[in-house]
Amino acid sequence: MPDQRDPAPYDALLLLSFGGPEGPDDVVPFLENVTRGRGIPGERLKEVGQHYFLFGGVSPINDQNRALLDALRKDFAEHGLDLPVHWGNRNWAPYLTDTLREMVQDGHRRIAVLATSAYASYSGCRQYRENLADALATLEAEGLELPRVDKLRHYFNHPGFVRPMIEGVLESLADLPEEVRAGARLAFTTHSIPTSAADTSGPAEEHGEGGAYVRQHLEVARLIADAVRDETGIEHPWELVYQSRSGAPHIPWLEPDICDHLEEQHAAGAPAVAMVPIGFVSDHMEVLYDLDTEATAKAAELGLPVRRVSTVGADPRFAAAVRDLVLERAATERGVHAERCALGALGPSHDLCPVGCCPARAPKPAAAGADSPYA
Known part of the structure; x- marks a missing residue:
């Protein structure tokens, strides 16, 4: 057509x-x-x-x-x-x-x-x-x-974004030593943000603890973990964790941090962890430093085998x-019906950001939304 x-x-x-x-x-x-x-x-x-x-x-x-x-x-x-x-x-x-x-x-x-x-x-x-x-x-x-x-x-839930990460997890698990592979945990990572920003993310009617930011990441993590289980027959325990915090210590940000999580997993007897950076489109500096450098060094200190899954790039x-x-x-x-691809329960996101969606710390004009001064 x-x-x-x-x-x-x-x-x-x-x-x-x-x-x-x-x-x-x-x-x-x-x-x-x-x-x-x-x-x-x-x-x-x-x-x-x-x-x-x-x-x-x-x-x-x-x-x-x-x-x-x-x-x-x-x-x-x-x-x-x-x-x-x-x-x-x-x-x-x-x-x-x-x-x-x-x-x-x-x-x-x-x-x-x-x-x-x-x-x-x-x-x-x-x-x-x-x-x-x-x-x-x-x-x-x-x-x-x-x-x-x-x-x-x-x-976030388009198959073209999710499927490469599913395959990346499968490849990373296969790269782990065989004796720890089946028991490996999945740590889905994304950028930590202030809890106040998370709680007000997404349309105003959906605001709540963690807002759309946490909800959407949890959905992607579940989609990937379920696909890995379906394709390997193994249920890998998983958790959504955070990285790259940059705010003042007295301001609450999303936790746990990936390095703290690795310590907790090691203490709990986890044999290995695959780190899955679902919050990032490419392997940019925060992925290279926070995961490949800092978190990998923490895992080596603990004696915990880890693998880092590639982003979609x-x-x-x-x-x-x-x-x-x-x-x-x-x-x-153009006013023509179009099929909108989306995996999972959340469905396709809105085209036009509504008023009150992800509000700014201080009011500023924003284009490409219902409140845009440049309609």
């Missing part, structure tokens, strides 16, 4: 990501961008920057986004989808505003936006929408014609999932 390949009304896709330094001289300026307005002293930024300096001052996220861009363009071309793909970051070059300006100057007027965050939360959704609003305000001040930007829905199935998301949203915008 022609509609299956019709991206109209969209004339471009924008890959919107976090960004990262690409050399030692970039590290502190990058961290200043990330923490702007929070009053964090320079010495603290240099301390945090040591994570990057361990890897030559280069974050892997930019190369991973380049790989995803290539995968998207390849998938689109192979399936007859004529839609150019551009890339902009929140915190480092190529900056979102610069990319959006170039897209407007190239004549793009209706842009679908894929954020490299699969779940609902302030930092994973609304903050990207605020960044879009800031960029549009800059273009408006420059006298440019503003495009319409539509953020694609959350894709530029997996062709994820690229195909993005194509699905673009085409279903395009069909919806």
